[in-house]
Amino acid sequence: MEVISKSDFEREIKSKSLTYITNRYLFDNFPYCFKDNPDLYYEFRKNICDNFKIHPKNFCVVGSGKIGFSLNPNNYGRKYCDSSDIDVVLISDELFHELWLKLLAFKKGSVYRLSQYYKKKFEELQKTLFYGIIRIDKLSDDFDFAKEWWTFFNKLSTDETLGMHQIRGAIFKSWQHVSLYYEYSIKKISNIIEANNESNGF
Numbered sequence: 001m002e003v004i005s006k007s008d009f010e011r012e013i014k015s016k017s018l019t020y021i022t023n024r025y026l027f028d029n030f031p032y033c034f035k036d037n038p039d040l041y042y043e044f045r046k047n048i049c050d051n052f053k054i055h056p057k058n059f060c061v062v063g064s065g066k067i068g069f070s071l072n073p074n075n076y077g078r079k080y081c082d083s084s085d086i087d088v089v090l091i092s093d094e095l096f097h098e099l100w101l102k103l104l105a106f107k108k109g110s111v112y113r114l115s116q117y118y119k120k121k122f123e124e125l126q127k128t129l130f131y132g133i134i135r136i137d138k139l140s141d142d143f144d145f146a147k148e149w150w151t152f153f154n155k156l157s158t159d160e161t162l163g164m165h166q167i168r169g170a171i172f173k174s175w176q177h178v179s180l181y182y183e184y185s186i187k188k189i190s191n192i193i194e195a196n197n198e199s200n201g202f
Contacts, residue, residue, distance in 0.1 A: 018183040033065035063087040073188040088169040096173040132177030
């Protein structure tokens, strides 16, 4: 696998397009967190894909587990370590639409019973839907799929063979939605790098 340093990544950002950076380092590259045990990655991927009935090609590790350091603009550059989460995305138009319809029914009949905390989370979820993303962490166990999701991922998170990492994920409508979302994130990182360079006199 190709491992890129933070400094090399920043040089790439300056000279390459956002699409190129996103495809090469987030989608095409082998996950950094499984670099010492590729077979474990394929087992990990199969387990998740089989459970949610999606093709392995529609699955991807992202974040620090993919590249070796955080690409979250709020934590940019933080190195992947034993306490890091492993973030994954599942791409399924069918699952997305199925859940979207269930969420509409849930909003109509159940949201009013939620606590203020989860009502606010549900409002946040509706905003992510604009980007073609369903964030299960914005839902309470009152939504049946959320309960099934957390039961599955919490069990994975206690698997010693995976290093007891928290496994977290999101569902995207299509690869185009994934690309646009992460290109937007890379753009924000590019702006951070540029601002830091200017403040340092570069």
